[in-house]
Amino acid sequence: MSNEYILQMKQVVKQFPGVLALDKVDLDVKPAEVMAIIGENGAGKSTLMKIISGAFTADTGQVVLDGQVIPSSMKPKDRLDIGIAIIYQELNYLDEMTISENLFMGRTLTKGPLKVVNYKRMFEESKKLLKEFNMDYSPRTLMKSLSVAEKQMIEILRAVSKDVKVLIMDEPTSSLNEVETRRLFEFIVDLRAKGVSILYISHKLEEVFELADRVQVMRDGKNVGVRTISETDTNELVTLMVGREITDMYPKEDNEIGQTVLSVKNLSCHFAKNISFDVRKGEVLGLFGLVGSGRVEAMEGLLGIKGIDSGEITLEGEVIKIRNPIEAKGYGIGYIPSDRKKEGLVLINTVRNNLTVTVLNEVSRGGVLSSAKENKYSDTWIGKLGIKTPSRNTEIDSLSGGNQQKVVIAKWLLTNPKVLIMNDPTRGIDVGAKVEIYKVMEELCKEGISIIMVSSELPETMGITDRMVVFADGRVVAEMDRSDYNQKDILKLAVGGND
Amino acid sequence: MSKDVLRMNEKRTFKNVILDMGTTLSLLIALILLGIVWSSMTEFFLTGQNIMNLLMFASVMAIRASGLTVAMISGGLDLSQNATGALTAIVCALALEAGAPWVVILFMVIGLGLVLGGVNASLVTFAKIPAFITTLATMLIFRGVAWLLSPKTIMIMNKNLTNIGRGRIGEGEWAFPYIAIIAIVILGLTYFILNFTAFGRKVYMVGGNKEASYLSGISSNKVTFIAFVFSGLMGAIAGSLLSFQVGAALPQASQGTEMIPIAAVILGGVGLSGGKGKVSGTILAVLIMLVIRNGLQLQSIPSKVEWVVTGCVLLVAVFIDVIRSGELRKK
Numbered sequence: 110m111s112n113e114y115i116l117q118m119k120q121v122v123k124q125f126p127g128v129l130a131l132d133k134v135d136l137d138v139k140p141a142e143v144m145a146i147i148g149e150n151g152a153g154k155s156t157l158m159k160i161i162s163g164a165f166t167a168d169t170g171q172v173v174l175d176g177q178v179i180p181s182s183m184k185p186k187d188r189l190d191i192g193i194a195i196i197y198q199e200l201n202y203l204d205e206m207t208i209s210e211n212l213f214m215g216r217t218l219t220k221g222p223l224k225v226v227n228y229k230r231m232f233e234e235s236k237k238l239l240k241e242f243n244m245d246y247s248p249r250t251l252m253k254s255l256s257v258a259e260k261q262m263i264e265i266l267r268a269v270s271k272d273v274k275v276l277i278m279d280e281p282t283s284s285l286n287e288v289e290t291r292r293l294f295e296f297i298v299d300l301r302a303k304g305v306s307i308l309y310i311s312h313k314l315e316e317v318f319e320l321a322d323r324v325q326v327m328r329d330g331k332n333v334g335v336r337t338i339s340e341t342d343t344n345e346l347v348t349l350m351v352g353r354e355i356t357d358m359y360p361k362e363d364n365e366i367g368q369t370v371l372s373v374k375n376l377s378c379h380f381a382k383n384i385s386f387d388v389r390k391g392e393v394l395g396l397f398g399l400v401g402s403g404r405v406e407a408m409e410g411l412l413g414i415k416g417i418d419s420g421e422i423t424l425e426g427e428v429i430k431i432r433n434p435i436e437a438k439g440y441g442i443g444y445i446p447s448d449r450k451k452e453g454l455v456l457i458n459t460v461r462n463n464l465t466v467t468v469l470n471e472v473s474r475g476g477v478l479s480s481a482k483e484n485k486y487s488d489t490w491i492g493k494l495g496i497k498t499p500s501r502n503t504e505i506d507s508l509s510g511g512n513q514q515k516v517v518i519a520k521w522l523l524t525n526p527k528v529l530i531m532n533d534p535t536r537g538i539d540v541g542a543k544v545e546i547y548k549v550m551e552e553l554c555k556e557g558i559s560i561i562m563v564s565s566e567l568p569e570t571m572g573i574t575d576r577m578v579v580f581a582d583g584r585v586v587a588e589m590d591r592s593d594y595n596q597k598d599i600l601k602l603a604v605g606g607n608d
Numbered sequence: 609m610s611k612d613v614l615r616m617n618e619k620r621t622f623k624n625v626i627l628d629m630g631t632t633l634s635l636l637i638a639l640i641l642l643g644i645v646w647s648s649m650t651e652f653f654l655t656g657q658n659i660m661n662l663l664m665f666a667s668v669m670a671i672r673a674s675g676l677t678v679a680m681i682s683g684g685l686d687l688s689q690n691a692t693g694a695l696t697a698i699v700c701a702l703a704l705e706a707g708a709p710w711v712v713i714l715f716m717v718i719g720l721g722l723v724l725g726g727v728n729a730s731l732v733t734f735a736k737i738p739a740f741i742t743t744l745a746t747m748l749i750f751r752g753v754a755w756l757l758s759p760k761t762i763m764i765m766n767k768n769l770t771n772i773g774r775g776r777i778g779e780g781e782w783a784f785p786y787i788a789i790i791a792i793v794i795l796g797l798t799y800f801i802l803n804f805t806a807f808g809r810k811v812y813m814v815g816g817n818k819e820a821s822y823l824s825g826i827s828s829n830k831v832t833f834i835a836f837v838f839s840g841l842m843g844a845i846a847g848s849l850l851s852f853q854v855g856a857a858l859p860q861a862s863q864g865t866e867m868i869p870i871a872a873v874i875l876g877g878v879g880l881s882g883g884k885g886k887v888s889g890t891i892l893a894v895l896i897m898l899v900i901r902n903g904l905q906l907q908s909i910p911s912k913v914e915w916v917v918t919g920c921v922l923l924v925a926v927f928i929d930v931i932r933s934g935e936l937r938k939k
Binding site: 414434435437438439444446451452453454455456457458462465466467469470472473476477478520524 | 805813816
């Protein structure tokens with residue numbers, strides 16, 4: 110007899126020092142369904158997932174697989190054997206090894222008493238598996254020659270190869286472009302058709318609506334609602350997630366837009382060729398394109414992070430040359446990178462020191478720092494942007510993603526920039542915090558700052574920009590005003606029309 | 609981060625000050641305990657003569673360590689300091705033999721330090737060779753060149769120079785060594801640079817995240833360059849002061865103890881990954897290591913036991929840090 114639910118959580122509680130991460134959470138997953146779990150950062154999604162996978166142990170409550178209670182002490186490895194697999198956001202693969210070796214990671218097939226690796230059988234079995242999922246690679250291909258999306262699929266295959274019943278995926282699309290995301294979705298639908306249940310953790314609502322059968326919303330460690338996708342809408346889910354009503358995701362107003370501030374003419378950098386665009390005072394210009402479309406290269410060329418092959422940059426009517434980010438700063442051009450932790454912040458230092466890092470010359474005299482000035486500057490901006498931190502001397506690593514991002518923005522506002530270039534400014538932060546970042550952007554435009562937003566997320570780019578330049582294949586393929594935005598057309602342009 | 613976070617307008621309480629001290633406090637306690645243990649075991653430990661002797665040794669190591677502290681906070685490492693010192697001392701001794709006046713020798717020390725440090729700095733900054741490999745190679749090269757210039761010990765007879773190395777202020781057993789004053793000045797300067805200057809802040813930021821600092825408009829190459837030149841300069845000053853102290857320049861001076869000052873800096877709380885650490889930690893760690901050595905010597909315990917003990921202390925200290933960081937609870 111088959112159970113109605115393949116996986117269940119019953120009244121699971123998990124307490125961490127100082128936080129109740131999960132508060133009597135229930136969860137039911139039916140066989141062969143995609144169940145989405147959404148919630149803001151800190152809502153308890155990852156804790157929940159880790160309790161199912163065995164990485165954490167629940168304080169009380171049960172996890173039931175196919176009618177059988179899983180002992181809470183069972184290790185992740187053993188859970189894999191009974192059919193619970195998990196794909197983390199951070200992929201876990203060996204670049205220098207072949208697809209086949211990666212597929213059999215942790216259970217290498219051997220032969221003979223010396224346990225010699227049985228490559229032949231591993232290749233054969235890998236081939237079968239790849240074929241079953243329509244992936245046209247030799248199992249001898251080195252992992253490093255695959256794209257991120259492909260690596261992820263190999264990782265999923267690794268899980269699937271072990272007769273998985275429930276596959277948990279933690280924000281699997283966070284590093285994929287639109288095309289790759291499509292591919293992954295097809296793959297997931299395929300898996301579901303084969304009878305696998307998928308627990309899909311995300312905070313991208315569009316994905317949830319496209320993919321999931323049902324959705325469970327988490328907030329502050331509690332389950333605040335389960336909905337069938339066909340019977341709910343974005344507004345309801347966002348309201349459940351945030352706990353208050355967000356009427357306007359994109360607080361866009363009609364701003365007065367002035368003269369051209371910065372103009373880029375025929376810039377070529379790496380594989381971006383002949384890129385031209387202007388940005389005007391007080392506007393948000395979007396540079397949209399898929400991963401590998403050249404938008405990032407154009408931006409890096411403009412900032413002097415990468416050397417440019419040719420091109421002319423004009424700032425307020427004057428032709429300028431920018432050879433590195435230091436010179437860019439001198440011209441009043443600030444850069445907010447997409448990877449906050451790697452490129453935006455010195456995580457082991459304090460909020461204050463991360464704020465004043467761009468203006469060390471202004472807060473010092475004769476090379477000696479003025480602590481009073483630094484404190485004043487940082488308190489001002491902590492207040493202005495509403496950065497939630499216990500103190501200016503708090504280590505920045507302990508702040509939430511949204512607040513960290515505000516620090517990155519604030520450190521550039523300290524320099525009184527003319528142009529701010531933001532690369533994926535809301536990556537990996539909560540819906541609530543996203544709206545706050547959008548509000549800050551809007552506020553900056555009102556003060557006459559021009560923003561260039563580089564993004565691969567279309568809904569966001571459409572929501573917050575005044576104008577958009579679409580990139581495909583290293584070139585600018587279109588430029589349009591907000592009034593002409595149309596999701597379908599833009600996507601078509603971005604994939605180069607050959608879809 | 610300490611658990612008792614200070615709110616925006618709160619005054620620092622005694623508790624906060626103690627918590628902020630972190631590693632420094634543990635080191636201070638360890639040093640005091642060591643002092644108590646040694647002085648209870650031998651009456652010679654707490655004599656002026658012994659303490660001042662200890663300071664003389666500590667000074668050379670402290671000068672090296674102050675250079676290393678800057679280089680390592682900036683994210684680098686310098687294995688070539690001792691070789692830099694030996695080469696500098698040999699060149700200076702040869703110049704002295706050839707009749708150079710002692711004041712010129714002092715300028716030569718600084719000049720050679722800047723040049724040899726500059727070699728490391730250029731290789732690390734411009735040729736992008738990792739600091740460990742660069743300074744491992746220059747350690748061999750500098751040492752080899754020192755041997756080639758003079759395989760034999762060269763005596764340093766100049767009274768002014770030897771006086772800098774072993775002279776003391778005042779009379780009696782508590783007379784204070786000049787070299788300790790030099791070390792204190794250098795440590796004070798390093799402390800000031802790291803804590804109160806824009807350059808010092810940049811050292812921490814670049815060491816903490818080079819990419820983020822660069823993208824914030826900090827010339828991270830310049831910071832790395834200066835940090836390595838500083839380390840080389842300290843190596844040269846320490847090496848030549850040692851030769852003035854001994855009254856001789858040896859090509860093999862301080863060979864085999866390259867890692868000791870590095871161990872001290874790590875013990876003092878500067879990680880290998882950069883971006884954190886304090887001069888106060890370095891000072892205490894240098895003192896701890898020398899007090900251990902000194903106590904063992906006073907007990908007539910064979911000198912290499914010191915290495916065993918030092919190694920154990922380093923492991924225990926770093927392990928305590930690991931426990932504190934909560935790393936053990938992760939897999």
